[in-house]
Amino acid sequence: MRTDARFFDGEIARDHMAVAEITAQGLQIEGLDVAQRIWSLSGLTAVTPPQPGYPFRLSHESEPGARLVITQEAFARELVARAPHLAGGFNPRRAGRIAAIVAASALATAGVLYVLLSYAPQTLAFVLPDSWRDSLGNQVEATLANDGKLCATSAGNDTLRRLAARMTEGNPEIPSFEVKIYDLKILNAFALPGGRIVMTRKLIDAARTPDEVAGVLAHEIGHVYHRHSEAQLIRAMGIELLLRIASGGGDTVSSLAGLLAILQYSRDAEREADSFAQTALVHAAIDPMGFKRFFEELKKLEGSGGSGGGLFDAMGDMMSTHPVTDERIEAIKPLPEGVAARPALSDTDWQSLRKICD
Amino acid sequence: MTFQAFGARGSGSDTPLSFTYVDKPGLGKIALLNALLMVLTLTVYRFWAKTNVRRHIWGCVHINGEPLEYTGRGIELFLGFLIVFAVFFLPVSVVLTVLQLSLGPEHPLLIGANLVLVLVIFLLWGMALYRARRYQLSRTLWRGIRASLVGSSMTYSLLYFGAMLLRSMTLGWSTPAMNLNLQERMTGDMRIGSMPFRFKGRAGPLYGPYAICWVVTLLAFIAVALLAGFGVYGLFGDELKAIGGSVTTDPSNPVPDAHRIGLVIGFAIVGAFVLFAIVSSITWAFYVARELSIFASYTTLDNARFRLETTAGSLIWLVLGNLLLIVFTLGIATPFAQQRLVRYLVSRLSADGIVDVNAILQSREAVGRTGEGLADAFDVSWI
Numbered sequence: 001m002r003t004d005a006r007f008f009d010g011e012i013a014r015d016h017m018a019v020a021e022i023t024a025q026g027l028q029i030e031g032l033d034v035a036q037r038i039w040s041l042s043g044l045t046a047v048t049p050p051q052p053g054y055p056f057r058l059s060h061e062s063e064p065g066a067r068l069v070i071t072q073e074a075f076a077r078e079l080v081a082r083a084p085h086l087a088g089g090f091n092p093r094r095a096g097r098i099a100a101i102v103a104a105s106a107l108a109t110a111g112v113l114y115v116l117l118s119y120a121p122q123t124l125a126f127v128l129p130d131s132w133r134d135s136l137g138n139q140v141e142a143t144l145a146n147d148g149k150l151c152a153t154s155a156g157n158d159t160l161r162r163l164a165a166r167m168t169e170g171n172p173e174i175p176s177f178e179v180k181i182y183d184l185k186i187l188n189a190f191a192l193p194g195g196r197i198v199m200t201r202k203l204i205d206a207a208r209t210p211d212e213v214a215g216v217l218a219h220e221i222g223h224v225y226h227r228h229s230e231a232q233l234i235r236a237m238g239i240e241l242l243l244r245i246a247s248g249g250g251d252t253v254s255s256l257a258g259l260l261a262i263l264q265y266s267r268d269a270e271r272e273a274d275s276f277a278q279t280a281l282v283h284a285a286i287d288p289m290g291f292k293r294f295f296e297e298l299k300k301l302e303g304s305g306g307s308g309g310g311l312f313d314a315m316g317d318m319m320s321t322h323p324v325t326d327e328r329i330e331a332i333k334p335l336p337e338g339v340a341a342r343p344a345l346s347d348t349d350w351q352s353l354r355k356i357c358d
Numbered sequence: 359m360t361f362q363a364f365g366a367r368g369s370g371s372d373t374p375l376s377f378t379y380v381d382k383p384g385l386g387k388i389a390l391l392n393a394l395l396m397v398l399t400l401t402v403y404r405f406w407a408k409t410n411v412r413r414h415i416w417g418c419v420h421i422n423g424e425p426l427e428y429t430g431r432g433i434e435l436f437l438g439f440l441i442v443f444a445v446f447f448l449p450v451s452v453v454l455t456v457l458q459l460s461l462g463p464e465h466p467l468l469i470g471a472n473l474v475l476v477l478v479i480f481l482l483w484g485m486a487l488y489r490a491r492r493y494q495l496s497r498t499l500w501r502g503i504r505a506s507l508v509g510s511s512m513t514y515s516l517l518y519f520g521a522m523l524l525r526s527m528t529l530g531w532s533t534p535a536m537n538l539n540l541q542e543r544m545t546g547d548m549r550i551g552s553m554p555f556r557f558k559g560r561a562g563p564l565y566g567p568y569a570i571c572w573v574v575t576l577l578a579f580i581a582v583a584l585l586a587g588f589g590v591y592g593l594f595g596d597e598l599k600a601i602g603g604s605v606t607t608d609p610s611n612p613v614p615d616a617h618r619i620g621l622v623i624g625f626a627i628v629g630a631f632v633l634f635a636i637v638s639s640i641t642w643a644f645y646v647a648r649e650l651s652i653f654a655s656y657t658t659l660d661n662a663r664f665r666l667e668t669t670a671g672s673l674i675w676l677v678l679g680n681l682l683l684i685v686f687t688l689g690i691a692t693p694f695a696q697q698r699l700v701r702y703l704v705s706r707l708s709a710d711g712i713v714d715v716n717a718i719l720q721s722r723e724a725v726g727r728t729g730e731g732l733a734d735a736f737d738v739s740w741i
C-alpha cells in the first residue's frame with residue numbers, strides 16, 4: 001500500500017513531496033528530492049495520535065527532526081493496524097508500569113518521611129541551644145496568652161516555687177523551668193519550649209485538692225524533661241516545609257492547624273509524661289491518687305456529652321491536648337507501701353493558690 | 359478518501375505566513391484528568407498537567423498549515439523545580455528559620471535578611487521569565503525545526519530589575535521605553551531554527567496612549583477619593599464633628615456611633631479601592647492593546663512583518679471571561695482559559711511580506727535538560 005505524503009527532513013523547514021509505502025522492512029519514503037529511506041515500524045512515533053479528519057504526523061527515532069504527514073485515511077488506518085503502538089490512547093501495560101512506579105515512590109517517600117518526622121524532631125530537640133528554646137518559648141507563650149492576665153510565676157510566688165522544688169528535688173537532670181499561672185478562658189496546662197509551664201486559673205479552680213494540681217504539674221514537668229514541645233514545634237516546621245515543597249514555594253498552610261495542633265502530643269509522649277509524673281510524685285511523697293482523680297473527672301466530663309456549657313467546653317480543651325484514656329488512668333498507681341503521703345500544699349498555701357488570680 | 363492539511367501551501371523561497379488556530383477535541387478530558395490527579399498528588403502532578411495542556415494547545419496552532427509541536431516532558435519541569443527548591447528555597451527557608459529561632463522574630467538582622475530576600479527575588483524575576491521562555495521555545499517545533507532563545511538570562515534579568523526601579527522612580531513614565539527595551543531583547547534573542555526574529559522601532563508611538571491612560575488614571579483616583587470622602591462626610595458629617603468635640607471637651611461622654619462610623623469608613627475605603635481597580639483596569643486595557651499591536655508591528659522574520667489586531671474591548675472580554683471561567687470552575691477549566699488566550703492571539707495575528715523557508719535550517723542551539731524551575735516557583739509563566 002502506498003500514498004502521496006509530505007515530508008520534512010528536519011534539516012530545512014521547506015516541505016518535500018514524497019511517496020510513502022508500507023513494505024516488509026517498514027515504512028519506505030522516497031521522493032524527487034528525498035533520498036530513499038526505510039523507517040522501521042517499531043521506531044515510529046505518532047506526533048499526534050491519529051484522529052479521523054486530521055492529518056496523521058509521524059516521526060522516527062533514527063531522524064529526530066524529520067516528519068512525515070499522511071493525509072490518506074486508509075493508509076493511516078493500515079499503518080496503525082501494522083504498528084498498534086501508534087494508536088496512542090490507553091495502554092494498560094504502560095499505565096500499569098507508571099502506576100507501579102508512582103505508587104512505589106509515593107510509598108517510599110511516605111515511609112522515609114514518617115520515620116524522619118517521628119524520630120528526628122525528638123533528637124533535634126535535645127541539641128537545640130537554650131537561647132533558641134527560650135526564643136521559641138517567648139513566641140509561643142505570647143501567642144497562647146494573647147492578652148490573658150499573668151497572675152503569678154514560680155519566680156515571684158513562694159507557694160509555686162516550693163511546689164515545683166519539691167517535685168524536682170534530687171533529680172539534677174531536669175532542665176530549669178518556670179511555672180506561670182494565667183487567667184485564660186480555657187481549662188488547661190501546657191508545657192512550652194524553653195521550660196515554661198503554663199497553667200490556667202480555670203484548672204486550679206477545677207481541682208479539689210492540691211494533690212490534683214501537683215499531679216498535673218508533675219505531668220507537665222515530664223513534657224519539659226522529654227523536650228516534647230520543642231520536638232513538636234520542629235515536627236510542625238518540617239511538615240510545613242514539606243507542604244511547601246509539594247505545593248511549590250507558596251505560603252499555603254503557613255499557620256498550620258494552629259497552636260493546639262502543635263501542642264497536641266502523641267500517645268507515646270503522654271505516656272512518657274505520665275510515667276515521669278508517677279515517679280516524681282512518689283519521690284516527693286505526694287499521693288498520685290489526686291492526679292488519678294483529676295483524670296477521672298476529666299473523663300467523666302467528656303463522657304457526659306455536649307450537654308453542659310461553660311466549664312465543660314473549657315474542659316474539652318484539656319481533653320483535646322491531653323486525651324485521657326482508661327489505659328492512662330489505670331497506669332497511675334498509689335504510693336508504694338511504707339511511703340507516707342504528705343499533702344502537696346499546706347492549707348494556707350492551698351487557699352493562697354486558689355486566690356492567686358484575684 | 360483523502361483530506362488536505364489545513365491551509366497547506368507555500369514551500370518555496372518566498373512564502374507568505376498564515377496563522378490559524380484549529381480546535382481539536384480532547385482538551386476537556388485533559389482538564390478533568392489533570393484536576394483529578396492534582397488533587398490526588400497534592401498538586402505535585404502540576405508539571406505533567408501543564409505539559410499535557412501545552413502539547414494540546416501547541417498542536418492547535420497552525421503556521422502555513424503545519425501545527426506547532428510541543429516536545430517538553432513533565433519530568434523536566436519537575437526536575438527543574440526540584441533543583442530550584444534545593445539550591446534556593448530550601449537553604450533560604452532553613453536560614454530564615456534558624457535566624458528566627460535564635461534571634462527572635464523582631465531582630466534587625468532578621469528584618470534585614472527578609473529585605474535582602476525580597477531584593478534577590480526581584481533580581482531573579484526577569485531571569486525566571488527569560489528561562490521559562492527559553493525552555494518553552496526549545497521545546498517548540500515547527501516542521502521539525504526547533505525554536506530557541508539564544509541570549510543570556512542574566513543580562514535580561516538585570517535589565518528587568520533596572521526597568522522596575524526606573525518605573526517606580528519616574529512614576530511609571532519610563533514604562534513604554536523600558537517595555538520596548540525588554541521586548542527588543544527578548545524578541546531579538548528568538549530564533550526559529552537558524553532564522554532570527556528581529557525587533558526594531560521607537561518608543562514614541564507608545565507615549566500618546568500611555569499619557570492618556572496615565573492622566574485618566576490619576577483623574578479617576580482623585581474622583582474616587584473625593585466620592586468616598588464626600589459620601590462619608592455627607593452621611594456622618596455631624597456625628598464626626600460630635601466625636602471630635604467629645605474627645606476634646608467632654609471625654610466622659612461616650613460616643614455610641616463611633617464604632618459604626620469606623621465600619622462605614624472602612625467599607626468606603628474598600629469600595630473606593632474596588633471602583634478604582636475596575637476603572638484603571640479598563641483604562642490600561644487600551645494601553646496594553648496598543649502596546650501589543652505596536653510591538654507586533656516592530657517584529658519581523660526574514661522579509662515578513664507581523665501584525666496583531668488587538669482592541670481594548672476584546673482584551674477586556676478575554677481577561678474577564680478567563681477570570682470567570684477559572685473562578686466558577688474552581689480552576690478546573692484553566693486549560694480552556696489558556697486556550698482562549700492563545701486562540702485570541704493566533705486568530706488576530708497575521709504577517710505581511712514573505713519568508714524564505716529554504717533559509718530556515720535546523721537549530722544548532724544546545725537544549726537544556728531541565729526547565730522553568732524558577733518560573734514555576736515564582737508562578738510567572740502564564741501557560
Ligand SMILES: [Zn+2]
Nearest residue numbers: 223270273322
Ligand atoms: Zn500532656
